[in-house]
Amino acid sequence: MTGSDRRADIIQQIKESRTPVSGTKLALRYEVSRQVIVQDIALIRASGYDIISTNRGYILNAPKSVSRDFKVQHTDEQLEEELCAIVDLGGCVENVMINHRVYGHMEAVLGVNSRRKVAEFMEDIRSGKSSPLKNITSNYHYHRVSADSKETLDMIEEDLRQRGFLVPCGK
Template sequence: MTGVERREKLLSMLAKSKEPIAGAEMAKQLSVSRQVIVQDIALLRAADNNIVSTNRGYVLLKPGKCERIFKVRHTAEEIEKELQIIVDNGGRILDVFVYHKIYGVVKAPMNIKTRKDIYEYVKTLSSGKSSPLLKITDNYHYHTVQADSENILDNIQKDLEECGFLAKLLDFEPVDFWEKSE
């Protein structure tokens, strides 16, 4: 069994288990040392698998499937602050999009989940080679945000509102932007 196959098996074991699995038990089932399991777990974590160590073993936390679309309005200079509010509360910014009266929905993926991601995004924007989408809609735009709970999304919404960034839907804007057309 290769290392890749072993790590896939580890993920499968963790995903199927309702209880923590001890490293020694995984090592026994896969005929490797416990140290190999520790190293594999580190590699799986580095690959964005949410594996937690407990006193009874390892647990794979299921990724959050809570999503909410926020309509916001702010200046280009406030982009970093807006993104930090979302990330600092535990949100992941999946995309940015605008709803244009003529062009409809214009969307770009973002996948921002850390302050480092925000730094890189803002740095790219400041290079002057591209403009943020908000420029074509008088600073109005939307983000699809994913989080591990509705409570986190509520906190993000509250903080965006407190900063004056949240905006209301207008009459011409559809409520369901995606209508499963993708």
């Protein structure tokens, strides 16, 4: 196992653990010294992970997040309503994806998580800086939506269904 593979695995171990992960246990697992683990943690932190050292081990200081892909369809006039419905229930519209018969899979990062960001996105659309990706696939598109819990995603899904935006599976 390479050092980068070990660090990727350490991140997974810490993310998935419900309790702090001790450096000694990590050293035993990967058959390296405790000092190598300390150096790995420093490199992991430098790459952007907020790893906290406690007297019981390492924990990741990050909000737990879940995500789900939704297939939706709506008009340009309903775009703002769709985005606001998602963010008002606590979701973040991570991206927009389409599957075009000629161009294949296309995806754009959005990161829309507030009404302010919805307004900025809509201003870019209205000003002509861009047009919605959905327009080249008869308004069909996907959004990956992240939230703090499965229950929040369930509420978002139900709201999109009630508004008529959610496309039933198989279409």
